[in-house]
Amino acid sequence: METTLPQYDVIGQVEKGVLIGGRWRPATGGATFPVENPATGRHLCEVSDATPADALAALDAASAAQPGWAAVPPRRRGEILRRAHDLLIERMEEFALLITLEMGKSLAESRAEVRYGAHYLRWFGEEAVRIDGTWKVSEDGTARVLVTRQPVGPCLLITPWNAPLAMPARKIGPAVAAGCTMIVKPAAQTPLTTAALAGVLTEAGLPDGVLNIIPTGQAAAVTEPLLRDGRLRKLSFTGSTPVGRLLLSQAAGTVLRTSMELGGNAPFIVCEDADLDAAVDGAMTAKLRNIGEACIAANRFLVHAGVAEEFTRKLVARMGTIALGAGTDPAADLGPLIDERQRRRVADLVDETVAAGARVRAGAVLPDGPGYFYPPTVLTGIPAGARITREEIFGPVAAIRTFTTEDEALRDANDTEFGLVGYLYTRDLNRALRMSERLETGMVGLNRGYVSDPSAPFGGMKQSGIGREGGNTGIDEYLEQKYLAIDLAPHPESVR
Structure with missing residues (x-):
């Protein structure tokens, strides 16, 4: 049998608008699109259909929040992620039901996804304080070489419908840990879980504008102006290889930093x-x-x-x-x-x-x-x-x-x-x-039928993608290296 009353509770608690600059509001123009339950084919609710104007407003918010967020101490960023992890585990049943209603998997699998997604937040919360650099003497001894790592900047994160909590968490976790602001475009089939995750991150202390959510049924029209805008510094996409190829071609115009987790066989x-x-x-x-x-x-x-x-x-x-x-x-x-x-x-x-x-x-x-x-x-x-x-x-x-x-x-x-x-x-x-x-x-x-693990680098070769998510290198996708050449005048005694 199928549960009836609980679905209305969990659906009703989720925001259905766009999240821009810390405020949930209807999409520009007020259009919506339906979300359905694949087990019945019936509609669960209507969700705001973001427009290109909403996407650019989200980028405005992310760009404005970027300098202040990058300056937040790593420990605080990690603590926000850890609190979000704890809240997800505490509310596992609510999130599992939400995932099941909009995506279709069993409650047992949905609970496993909540744990898996939450563990990405915990993992990258721990990685936030381990962002390091290097210091060495230049080859000719005339300088000191300092290499630092700093946030890439505002990111566009495009997530699929098949793991509506784990896939956003796998991208949001390292972005938060690195000090990047974000615009998340969830899949049109499963936007509710992402909205609920955003609520948990806000409750955990994530400042306004750091995370912006733009659900839409017109993905190409909404993402294209973002990819052309020079303020956007990174694209992370999980989805099909054909769509990944298209996004890579669009990202070439601004030489955008990209991470692609694409199809498999x-x-x-x-x-x-x-x-x-x-x-x-x-x-x-x-x-x-x-x-x-x-x-x-x-x-x-x-x-x-x-x-x-x-x-x-x-x-x-x-x-x-x-x-x-x-x-x-x-x-x-x-x-x-x-x-x-x-x-x-x-x-x-x-x-x-x-x-x-x-x-x-x-x-x-x-x-x-x-x-x-x-x-x-x-x-x-x-x-x-x-x-x-x-x-x-x-x-x-x-x-x-x-x-x-x-x-x-x-x-x-x-x-x-x-x-x-x-x-x-x-x-x-x-x-x-x-x-x-x-x-x-x-x-x-x-001799093992699954490989997913937050502590391991997830990603592929050939046309299955570019970059890795998770593991010790997952945060690297959201960091830029900066090299400082520091001139060192000869010691007076060395020239006598």
Whole structure:
């Protein structure tokens, strides 16, 4: 069953306007756009539809706040993030329900996202006081070399719908820690969680103008004037590779500092010596976490021919235990996809692959009833070059192909323009290290079905992105290095 009354409480408590200079107000012109519950297809509420004028007003506010915010002591910035972390953990149930209502994932997964997002705030709160520099003697001894690091300046942070709390937190955390002001444009499908997060940060002590929120259903029109404005100093984007390419081209005009976390096409490699039960456990996590709507989701299953049938049988059996349902239903394991467009895309990919000769081992039948549900699906006999092996599925579909040699597996795994993450299951340490080094991905899950960790650098190679989020280097994306050459006159005694 689905909860009813609590959703009105949590939806009603969230601001629905634009946040500019510390004040929530309607968008210029008063236009709104709907936010719907993907489990039912029904509207939850209307949210202000920001305009280009609102975006420039947000940049005015961020630019005005930047000098004062950069001067705030690092310890204070870190304490704000730590208080925000504590408030999120304290209000986990409210935030989890909000995420589930607007995005669709189960409450259990939404709680995990709250913890994960909150931990980014805690991590970067601790990093705020560790921003360092260097001091050394110049090569010829005539000067001292001082290297400092200072905030980049006002940032535009564009976040996706599939993790409406964790993705903003992963960008806001290091920006706050570094002393940068921000404009956040959340995804149109999930703006409510970002608004609620902004409320928590304000309550934690973030000054007016440091964080500005511009929800909009007209993203291109709203972001384009920001990217042309020389006051903006950084763009951080998480989303699809095609949109990332477009933003990079727009950012070139002002040579804008950019961080891009783009698409993935993750290979999940199961070697002949793998622990198959562990591999199936990892496959369930890597494939079904977040309903499969994740850039790090396993996209191509490459299984050694000697164990492929056994692995497939075990995976099909596990997929068969998964119950579809609204995320608010405690009996449901897997929620809906984000909208009908995404469900249709997944269904078309499956239908096209089956028509080309693939075999359906589980799922592939659209359920009746409301909402955008798609069943856990397993396909085998995937034709070479099939579109399902080249594009992100972004849904609960496991497409299995086989290999016979290590070189063949690596060739297939690397045969993509993407390079975000790869998963590898083997009990041979030499093989594990050898194959991990040859995988053209920024991250590798070795005998592990997930890689997300605030203390680790998240990011990819090739067309999966530029830069890293999290880890000890995550804050570097929001800092500029400044080198001071300090002249040193010779000591009088040294010239006698």
